[in-house]
Structures are given as structure tokens and as C-alpha cells.
Amino acid sequence: MIIIWTLNEDNDINLLCSSIINVMAFNSVSDYSMNPDTWVSFKSGNWNAYVELYNTHFKILNNYGHKFTNNTELIEDAVHDLFVELWSKRTKLGNPISVRNYLYKSLRNLLFRKMEKQKRFVLVGENADYPFHFEASSDTIFIENESEQILQSKIKTVIQSLPSRQQEIIYLRFYEGLDYEEIADIMGLNKTSAYKLLYKAINKLQENVKAGDLFVFLTLLLLKKSSLVIN
Amino acid sequence: MDLKKYIGFTIEDYLHDDDFLRYVINPSEEDLVFWTRFVNNNPSRAVIIQSASKLISTYRKQETFYNEKSQQAVFERISSTINASKSKKLNVFRLGYVQKIAASFFLFLLAGVMFYLYASKVHQDTEFGHVKTILLPDSSVVILNGNSKIVYARNFRDGIREVWLTGEGLFKVKHINNDPGNIKPMEKFIVHSSDLNIEVLGTTFNVKNRRNKTSVGLISGKIQISYPDLVQSKTKNIVLTPGDYLQHGKNVKTVLQRLADPEKLTLWVNHHLAFKNPTIKEIALVLEDELGYQVRIENDSISTYRIEGEINVSDVNDLFRIISDTHHIRVLQEDKTITIKH
Known part of the structure; x- marks a missing residue:
């Protein structure tokens, strides 16, 4: 009797441990880049690789999705659909140059479709374009000094005045660090239109965040730096 | 990277340059060496480079939405959807978008044809x-x-x-x-x-x-x-x-x-119930088919009883009397249910 009971307890502990490991795997902060073998092994039906694909991209996909809508449920639904589709179509998938970009593009399409559906029930304002909003709540972000604070609020105001598509291209360019080709692919544009769109956006950004704002900040910065260099 | 290329660059040019963007966002060892050397060689460009880089890095200070608290729950939902579809996928016939349109169009057409065929016929009962x-x-x-x-x-x-x-x-x-x-x-x-x-x-x-x-x-x-x-x-x-x-x-x-x-054969036209040497079973079928009665015959031997001669009556009750008189069996009627027994 006693021996059997001990064995059972061991099993329970093993189960407990493995479930803790599972939980930890989900909470671990993951890198953007993923081992390229993971994609290949996911396509061959490896469940662990699939889980890794999910865990590597969940956060950044949510972050990107959140630029289009504040509706968390909608984003989660789109992520759900995206990954269900990935698994069911895994054998038919190719090898994208960038897995992340491929996921961005797919999520974007899914999200747009969902938002389009919702539009039929919710009154949407005059903005016929899709929404894209620059994250406005900067209060919680650590900012070094006052001049940088001024610069940031200036940038924010300018970005928010841009049309949604320009806001998105600025985001993909300067937040995600993508080149024209990648941006064109995600946004479903050709390379020339992507360039034109980004050109317009940067031009407006540059025009509005005029030398004035930058130089106030920079002279302070440079004075500090040069004094550092002298010292 | 070409050092000379960047000499005449404006802030805007820098913002369009992939190599410069990489240096600001995620610099490699090589990037750091290159840009440090460039600024040292061209100190007059330092302000422009700083401005461009500041613009990018300030923009990048955005609040993030990683939604970590839902990461596991969403995954559980995904895997349960996958498991559910695994079990039913085998016998589900999936249609593409175009096929769906074609199918619904076809069904619509079919319904129309069927309605036409129905409407083009006269039904009498x-x-x-x-x-x-x-x-x-x-x-x-x-x-x-x-x-x-x-x-x-x-x-x-x-x-x-x-x-x-x-x-x-x-x-x-x-x-x-x-x-x-x-x-x-x-x-x-x-x-x-x-x-x-x-x-x-x-x-x-x-x-x-x-x-x-x-x-x-x-x-x-x-x-x-x-x-x-x-x-x-x-x-x-x-x-x-x-x-x-x-x-x-x-x-x-x-x-x-x-x-x-x-x-x-035509006696029924005048509401006559006519039989020639019928068995109880044959009578029961006529009662069910033409008059809508439910006939229960208590045992199989009764249904084979034959009534010799011709029956020609216009009232069901007369028919019942003939049946019960000939074979000394009882015919009980309760609404539309008739029970024939000893």
C-alpha cells in the first residue's frame, strides 16, 4: 500500500513540475528573432516549434494590432485565427524571408476584415481610411529631461495629424525598422507607392518638427557632450 | 558603406537610409565604428546626424501593448480550436469562396426550377x-x-x-x-x-x-x-x-x-363499399386507405378469415355488421380506430 502511494505522489509532482514549466515558457520574454529551423520544423508538424513560433511573436503581434484598435478582444481573435490558420495550412506554406513580416501582414489582413465586419454595427466617423493611432499616453514613459519631453510631444502632435496610412508607414519604418520592400509587402503596396507614401510622411514630419524644436534640444545636448569630451 | 555618400545628406536623407536606420535602432559593432569615424571626420555633420537619430529614437519611445496576461489563454483557445477541427475535418466538405457562390447560385436556380415545375402542374387530391x-x-x-x-x-x-x-x-x-x-x-x-x-x-x-x-x-x-x-x-x-x-x-x-x-369496380364512385369474397385483411386495407381508419386486428388468424359472396354497402356500419355476423367476431369502433377481435 505504502509503496504504491509513494509512486503516485511522484507522478503528481512530475505533473506539477511540467505544468509549471509550461507556464514559465509562456511568460518568458522572447526575442524577436527565431531560429530559422523552427519555421521548417513547424511546417513539418512539430508542435513544439509551433508553440515557439507563437511565443516568439505573440507580444509584437499584439503591439502591432493595438495600433489599429483598442479592442483587445478583436486583436486576440485575429491572433487566434492567424495561428489556427497557420497550423491548418502548414503544409502549404512557403518559406518567407521574414517570418515576422509574414505574420504582420497576415494579422493586418485578418484584423482589417474583422474591423470591416464590426463597422456594419458600429458607427464609424468620417474617416473612411482605416484607423491607426500613434500611442498617445507617454506619461508613463521615462523621459530624460524637459527638452526631450517637448520634442516628444511635438512629434506626437505631428504624427497624429498625419493620415492613418502615413502613420502606419512611419511606424513600420522607424519602430519596426523595415525597408521599403518589406513595408510594401506588409501594407499590400508596390515598392514605388510605399516609397512615395513614406516620402510624404517623412517630409511632413520633418517640416513640422522644425529645426527649432530639434536645435533647442540639440544645442543643450551638444553642449553637454562637448563639455564631456573636453573633460 | 561609403563615407563620401553621407557628406551632403539632410535629415530627411538620413531618415530614408536603411543603414543609418539600423545604426539608430540596432547597431552592429561595424555600424558603431563607421558612424563614429564619420562624425569625427565630418564634425559639421554631427548636428544633422544627431537630429535625425534623435527624431527616430524619440519616436520609438512609445508605450507598448504586449498583452502578456492573455498569452497563455489565447494559446489554449487556439489549440482547442485546432483539436476540434481535427476531429471533424475528415468528413467536412470544404468549399472555396467561388465554389460557395456557385453552390448557392445553383441552389437558388434549382429552387426556381422546382417551383416552376410545381407551378406548371395542377394538383388535385x-x-x-x-x-x-x-x-x-x-x-x-x-x-x-x-x-x-x-x-x-x-x-x-x-x-x-x-x-x-x-x-x-x-x-x-x-x-x-x-x-x-x-x-x-x-x-x-x-x-x-x-x-x-x-x-x-x-x-x-x-x-x-x-x-x-x-x-x-x-x-x-x-x-x-x-x-x-x-x-x-x-x-x-x-x-x-x-x-x-x-x-x-x-x-x-x-x-x-x-x-x-x-x-x-366503379361502385366506390357512389360511396359504395364493394367487395367480392374478401378477407378481413382486404377489408381492413380499404378502410385504412380510403376512409382513413386505423384498423387493429387482434390476431393474424382473424385477418385471413374470408367472407364468401359479394358485399355491396354504402354505410361502414353495415359493413361492420356483416363482418361480425359472419364470423362471430367483434368490431369495436372508437373514433377513427377500429379493433377487430373475438
Whole structure:
């Protein structure tokens, strides 16, 4: 009797441990880049690789999705659909140059479709374009000094005045660090239109965040730096 | 990277440059060496480079939405969806978008065709215990017995005259052929039952199509019987002469009899219940098929009892009395349910 009971307890502990490991795997902060073998092994039906694909991209996909809508449920639904589709179509998938970009593009399409559906029930304002909003709540972000604070609020105001598509291209360019080709692919544009769109956006950004704002900040910065260099 | 390339760059140029962007966002060792050297060699460009880089890095200070608290829950939802679809996918026939449109279009079309076919037909039927006389467009007459139905085309007169019958009907077909040696197909009159087809020129006959069996009795004229099912079509078509009585059905052998008095077949027209040497079972079937009774016979031996002679009554109660008198069995009636027992 006693021996059997001990064995059972061991099993329970093993189960407990493995479930803790599972939980930890989900909470671990993951890198953007993923081992390229993971994609290949996911396509061959490896469940662990699939889980890794999910865990590597969940956060950044949510972050990107959140630029289009504040509706968390909608984003989660789109992520759900995206990954269900990935698994069911895994054998038919190719090898994208960038897995992340491929996921961005797919999520974007899914999200747009969902938002389009919702539009039929919710009154949407005059903005016929899709929404894209620059994250406005900067209060919680650590900012070094006052001049940088001024610069940031200036940038924010300018970005928010841009049309949604320009806001998105600025985001993909300067937040995600993508080149024209990648941006064109995600946004479903050709390379020339992507360039034109980004050109317009940067031009407006540059025009509005005029030398004035930058130089106030920079002279302070440079004075500090040069004094550092002298010292 | 070319050092000279960047000499004349404006802030805007830097913002368009992939190599510069990488240096600001995620610099490699090589990037750091390159840009430090560039600024050292071109100190006048330092402000522009700083401005461009500050613009990018300030923009990048955005609040993030990683939604970590839902990461596991969403994954659990994903895996349960995958498991659910695994188990049902095998027998689900999936249609593409275009196929779906095509399918719904086809269904719509089909519904339309079916409605057209239905609307282009005349439906006539009778309730239990009712007899109805129907004048067809060619002035042929059909008398329908209870619980029976005929269907014919709205444009009945153009082309072959065809009638589909379930139940029992007495047909008096109008003769439109004047030259019996030369019968045109357009002059035919065809009655379809579930088991056989009756081709007619002009005549009177009784057709009874019940319980997957059809009985045809010819009173006057001449008719030809053919069989729609493939197996039976090997047997030759039969031409009936007045007094012939043919029975044919799915699980019944074809029987051809001679009737001494074929007019008796039509007695039901006047609400007469007529039988000749019937078994209790045969009477029960008529009560159920024509009058809508539920007949319960207590044991099988009773159903084989035969009543010798002819029965010709107009009231069901008379029929019940005859049955109970002949065989000393009881006929109990409760609404539409009849129980026959010792």
C-alpha cells in the first residue's frame, strides 16, 4: 500500500513540475528573432516549434494590432485565427524571408476584415481610411529631461495629424525598422507607392518638427557632450 | 558603406537610409565604428546626424501593448480550436469562396426550377372518405376516390396527355383519335402510377395505386400497360381488353385476371363499399386507405378469415355488421380506430 502511494505522489509532482514549466515558457520574454529551423520544423508538424513560433511573436503581434484598435478582444481573435490558420495550412506554406513580416501582414489582413465586419454595427466617423493611432499616453514613459519631453510631444502632435496610412508607414519604418520592400509587402503596396507614401510622411514630419524644436534640444545636448569630451 | 555618400545628406536623407536606420535602432559593432569615424571626420555633420537619430529614437519611445496576461489563454483557445477541427475535418466538405457562390447560385436556380415545375402542374387530391369528380382540360373525366391524388400539366392539351396517380381513380378518357390504324403520339393519354404506365386512346378504366401495388381494371375500350422499372420492362407490354384486371407492384408478381362484372369496380364512385369474397385483411386495407381508419386486428388468424359472396354497402356500419355476423367476431369502433377481435 505504502509503496504504491509513494509512486503516485511522484507522478503528481512530475505533473506539477511540467505544468509549471509550461507556464514559465509562456511568460518568458522572447526575442524577436527565431531560429530559422523552427519555421521548417513547424511546417513539418512539430508542435513544439509551433508553440515557439507563437511565443516568439505573440507580444509584437499584439503591439502591432493595438495600433489599429483598442479592442483587445478583436486583436486576440485575429491572433487566434492567424495561428489556427497557420497550423491548418502548414503544409502549404512557403518559406518567407521574414517570418515576422509574414505574420504582420497576415494579422493586418485578418484584423482589417474583422474591423470591416464590426463597422456594419458600429458607427464609424468620417474617416473612411482605416484607423491607426500613434500611442498617445507617454506619461508613463521615462523621459530624460524637459527638452526631450517637448520634442516628444511635438512629434506626437505631428504624427497624429498625419493620415492613418502615413502613420502606419512611419511606424513600420522607424519602430519596426523595415525597408521599403518589406513595408510594401506588409501594407499590400508596390515598392514605388510605399516609397512615395513614406516620402510624404517623412517630409511632413520633418517640416513640422522644425529645426527649432530639434536645435533647442540639440544645442543643450551638444553642449553637454562637448563639455564631456573636453573633460 | 561609403563615407563620401553621407557628406551632403539632410535629415530627411538620413531618415530614408536603411543603414543609418539600423545604426539608430540596432547597431552592429561595424555600424558603431563607421558612424563614429564619420562624425569625427565630418564634425559639421554631427548636428544633422544627431537630429535625425534623435527624431527616430524619440519616436520609438512609445508605450507598448504586449498583452502578456492573455498569452497563455489565447494559446489554449487556439489549440482547442485546432483539436476540434481535427476531429471533424475528415468528413467536412470544404468549399472555396467561388465554389460557395456557385453552390448557392445553383441552389437558388434549382429552387426556381422546382417551383416552376410545381407551378406548371395542377394538383388535385381528396381527403379520406371523399369522392371527387375532376374534369380534365381535354374533357376527360377522373373520379378520385378518398385519399387519392392526381397531378397533370397545366398545358395538358398540348402534347401527350399525362396524369400521375396515387390512390384510386376511375378514368373516362375522351377519344380524340379518328383513325385507329394511325395513332399519333399526340393522341395518347397516359396514366402513370408508381408501378406501371397505362396508355389509352379512349376508354373507361379503374386504376388503384396503393401500398406499392397498382390494380387496373378495364371497363370499356382498350389500353396498353407498360412498366417504368428496368427489370419489369423486359416483360412485354400487355394490352388489356374490357373485363381484364391486372395487378402489378414492387414486391408482387404480375397477375392478370378476368372480371365477370367489371362495372363493380366503379361502385366506390357512389360511396359504395364493394367487395367480392374478401378477407378481413382486404377489408381492413380499404378502410385504412380510403376512409382513413386505423384498423387493429387482434390476431393474424382473424385477418385471413374470408367472407364468401359479394358485399355491396354504402354505410361502414353495415359493413361492420356483416363482418361480425359472419364470423362471430367483434368490431369495436372508437373514433377513427377500429379493433377487430373475438
